[in-house]
Amino acid sequence: MSEDSNILKQEKEDLPQRKQPLLVLIGPTAVGKTRMSLDIAKAWNAEIISGDSMQVYRGMDIGTAKLPFDEREGIPHHLIDISEPEVPYSAADFQAGATQAISQIAERGKLPFIVGGTGLYVESVCYQFQFAEIGSDEAFRQEQERFATEQGAEALHARLSAIDPPAGERLHPNDLRRVIRALEVYHMTGQTFSEQQAGQTKVSPYELCIIGLTMDRAELYRRIEQRVDEMMEQGLVDEVRQLLNRDVPPAAVAMQGLGYKEIADYLRGDCTLEAAVERLKRDTRRFAKRQLSWFRHMNDIHWIDMGENFHNNLQTVHAIIAGKFQVNLEYTSNQSF
Structure with missing residues (x-):
């Protein structure tokens, strides 16, 4: 090998390696992430990784607003329908699965694209949070479960809010x-859990482009209530009944999800259907508020107001992505990310 070749080889090795681009779309429930994600994925040669903590569970489609397979427009979706409802799925599990999916998508020359509203899950991947092996205290857990059974979930949640207000704000009593x-x-x-999270280093191994969707609060709440009504029409009660009939434990993580807890209470005779639906709408509004609270503490989000013209919003998103990744949209069909 000539001296010049050695010099060129060394110069190439000395060049900084570009981080793997990772596109992220976040926002509260019912804000319009699904529709926009499909258009973005098609334009940018992307594969979607679901960033929703409930869509991992099989047989839980309506209550999680899971996009049917035949409506995904040929775009691969990952981390959907990968766990049974009886099996708990954690943020650490998601981080491992999403990190693997990102590598596999990149190897295919596609753009990895996380879409979802579970703040901890998404952020844990973006910044590779370290999940400490704290262990467990089974006697303590059982004591808290008994307290919740006797005094109610709200009373247990109040215990948490007293010692860790930020966690109390983010976590639903259910x-x-x-x-x-x-x-x-x-x-x-x-x-506290919040203190541990605050201590995480917010340095990403990826070249991140995070798009956040928001809209007027009153309009968002109207859309949430409309979505709940649509879920009821689509058969949410039957979906929950089927889960209960297959003996999915009421205390399972999956059954604590929005829609499942409320409708299960109705099916057990603890409340009327009308009361269950109204509680679901209320709890979903509160959940959206907690989502926005989490996202406000995240870094480097490009916010888009979805109350404006959808086409204009989409063009704005394309411009943000192009500027961040320094790629022209018209070349993405042959672009290897």
């Missing part, structure tokens, strides 16, 4: 497993 886990972390370490 999310019993995560509420108990947050209490357990404090019980075992003396440090």
Whole structure:
């Protein structure tokens, strides 16, 4: 090998390696992520990774607003229907699965594209959070479960809010497993879950482009209520009944999800259907508020107001992506990310 060749080889090795581009679309429930994600994926030669903590579960389609296979317009979707409802699926599980999917998508020359509204799940991948092996205290967990059974989920949630207000704001009282886990972390370490999260290093191994969708609060709430009505028309009650008939435990993580907890209470005779639906609408509005609260603490989000013209919004998104990744849209069909 000539001296010049050696010099060129060394110069190439010394060049900084470009980070893997990762596109992310976040926003509260019912804001319009699904529709926009399909248009973006088609334009940018992307494959979608679901960033929703509930869409991993099989047989839970209506209540999770899972996009039917025949409506995905040929775009591969990952981390959907990968776990049975009886089996808990954690943020650490999601991080591992999404990280693997990103590598595989990139190897195919496609753009990895996370779409979802579960803040911790998405952020854990974007910044490769370290999940500490804290362990568990089964006696403590059982004590909290008994307290929730006797005093109610709201009372247990109040315990968490008293010691860790940010976690209390983010977690729904029905999310019993995560509420108990947050209490357990404090019980075992003396440090709140929120303090541990705040200590995570927000340095990404990826070249991130994060798009956030938002809209007027009143319009978002109207869309949430409309979505709940549509879920009822599509057969949410039957979907929950089928899960209960197959003996999915009421305390399972999956059954604490929005729609499933409320309708299960109705099917057990604890409330009327009308009351269950109204509670579902209320809880979903509160969930959207918690989602926005989480996203406000994330870095480098390009916010798009979905109350404006959809076509103009889409063009704005394309311009943001092109500027971030320094790629012209017209060349993406042959672009290897």
